[in-house]
Amino acid sequence: MKNKYIIGGFIIVLFLGIMVYLFTQSNIKYENNFTVVKSTNKTVKATGSWVKEKNYSYDSENNLFKFFMKDENGEEMLVVYRGAMPNNFESATSVVVTGSYQENYFYAKDILTKCPSKYQEQPNTQSSSL
């Protein structure tokens, strides 16, 4: 019954092959530099922070939520997300959007907000004392 092992081995190799293929197809890179994000139309996970000073809006007609994000270097971009403002959004310290850059905005399929609040909070107090 050595055939059994050959068949078994073949199936395992096939499985691993499919997995590796799908992994490379569906894997998404994290990117915290928006200049790079803007230069490609590949799907990425862009990490940055919400620009609270700039306007954000929710267009209920088309169910689009628009806001601005900036990266560590201060590079900003407009993000358009199909859906409403996520829970916890206002208190988010960092935002991860999954999607790709179109002509002049980032189209997000998914938003993930990271809140310091849930497990350990450090209010972002300025260092100037009274």
Add this chain to the structure above:
Amino acid sequence: MIGSIILTFALVFSIISMVMYYLNFKGYNNTISYARIFYHLTSIFVIVASTFLWYYILTHQYQYKYVFSYSNNSLTTGLLLSSFWGGQEGSFMLWILLTVIVGIILQSYTSKRVDLEPRVMAVFTLAISFLLLMVSPWFKNPFEYIWTTPIFVDLKSINSSYLNLPFLEQFLFPDPQTNTTYVQVSSTLLASLVQNGIDPNTFIINGRGLNPQLLNFWMQIHPPILFIGFAMATVPFAFAVSALMKNEYKEWVSQSFPWLLAGTGILGLGIMLGGYWAYEMLGWGGYWAWDPVENSSLIPWLIGVAAIHTMLVQKKSQSQSEGIGRYAKTNLILSILVYILVLYSTFLTRSGILGDASVHSFVDPGMLVYLFLIIFISSFTLLGVGLLVYRWKDLKSEIPQDESLLSRELSLFTAAVVLCASAIIVFVGTSAPIVGRSVDISFYNEMHVPLAIIIGLLNGLSLLLKWKTTSTQELLSKSVIYLAISVVLTALMIIFGGINDIMMILLAFSSIFTILVNGEIAYKIIKNNLNRLGAYVAHIGLAIFILGVIGSSAYSSEKTLNLVKGKPAEAFGYQMIFTGYEPIENATKYAFNINLNKDGKTYNAAPVMYIAEFNNSLMREPSIVVLPTKDIYIAPLSYEQTGDHSHSGSVLIEKGKSINYENINLTFEKFEMSSDVMQAMQEGRDFQLGAVMSASSNGKKISFNLYRKQSGDKVEFTSFESKELNLRVEMLNLSAQGVELSLSKLDEPKNKVEKQAEEVLVVNASVKPFVSLVWIGVLVVVIGFFIAFSRRLKESF
């Protein structure tokens, strides 16, 4: 302080107990009673320490950082009790508490089985020692005082009788963005308090509280059940290692089997409750998002279930006198892996490594904890794998005869392989963030559909196969009737259910096949011997679960609806009318009532939205209308009042900035607030905030003030009119961002669009057919595990 001391003692006792157990295993007969005493002392001390933590939480002792961070005065008793595991430190405490309790049962269980106790308990106490190290004062100690590391505390949480202390000034930090003042609590502040003769324990009178998403029933039940599953995962590991220690591989299988069954059953229940929580409360829209935290507890579960299948073969082949039995190595490897994967799961979710990838991972706990977690995993991996390699040759010496291709042994083994394949997929996807990658959800889904089909078919076929060998003809004659009925039922589903995807058809077919075969056998068993029912029940549950998944995910449809108050809208054949909102839970939340009408029947849905004080964010809770064949899931998105003037013709002027309106230059000069405004705000007294404005046109300049007056919860705004400038200025809002105004000319009708204030509720509605089968399926699986558990417990001697 006392809590830390108790925990440190527990750690010392646990180490002593481990050493004594090990010495006993090495032949020192008199150490066993010491080992037992010290083990029980460990458990008592852990229970006492946990009681202290609960006591501190219930009595609001905010001088403890943990109590301050995860509870506050307004939580109900049930939620206060669950604050225990609201944070990292406490969830480790819960894990330890449950592990020592499992250990008490394990000690009693092993002491009745010849020489089992010293080996198993030595390994088990080693695991407890590592966990206790984790909560020791060097790492994640829940009894840390708030003074130890500087932390910012909202001024509102400080005892107001100390607010006028002069030295407090230097610890105050205002945050202009949120209009709050923070006190930096640190050892320096503690020193100042003590110097001034103030009892530091009375300084902080309120805590931060729990995240609003955790404030519900599920928080009280999901984490404890999941952690019982985690705690019980230690047991198969301990049994496997103890078998390797003794170099004897026959008995441990039967002895470990009931523990594995109960552990995976409970872990599975815990995972499902998490899914239900996400579905019902958090509004994720589904029950499973392949979130890394969910995944990381699924991986050990899958491996545990795989181990159940191969252990069954080993047990069976032992009874047919084949020495230690088949798959001895596989079983050792899988049992060891279950616990290592639980540790890996802890590492993924606690080390901060998934920071950007998961909704609910913990934040970075610091380098020291990170290193400790790595040492923790490596030690147990080394112990398990090292011993296995050391004993490999002894294991190799017993190879029983090969089984035939068509035998139940091989199909059980194949099932384990498929489960491991599933675990590998989830493992790879979940671990991707470690190397800065991430996989799309489609990766999991596409990989799992074919696996689920194989599982379904195997699930039915394996039961038609006999142990050892079955002739092809026999198999065919047995299965043909089931296959025929399955084909007919699947065809009916295609015609009436509208299933058209080939993979879904295959999946449905294999699930129906499973239900038929298992159902038939289960029926026979019910008539004879209930004891043997477990496996069949679990497999029927799995098939029900898969049918539920097909219905609810592949055939769910969703729609975004703008519901204007009083005006019916149509969706999925239902007429939906938004009838208005009402405050609930002491006006902390708002329920938005929607009536759904169909065929003369009315259903009510009331999704909830509110602004959480905790994080000043808009929070939403979905509402689900549960019908026999489907759920209608209504997730609120936003609520707007159109026609409200704030949306038509309002302008925002930042402090110090000007705008131009009809040749009039309007400037927001500065804020005007009296000296006690801050204090009034904190104490909740009435107060007013003013904006000093100026308007100039053609060289004329007029100054005026606008006020925002707050009395109780009511807010009023003043307005200003000038005939000279033909200008009317109405204040709409005043905040740190600036002043919001509505501007109009006096000789024109008011800018306000008061024609008809429309209230619009925007919701995302979806229909999820047969989602209830998902819950029913999992519950049936769990019941199956427990029936099997009770049978295997009797066989474990």
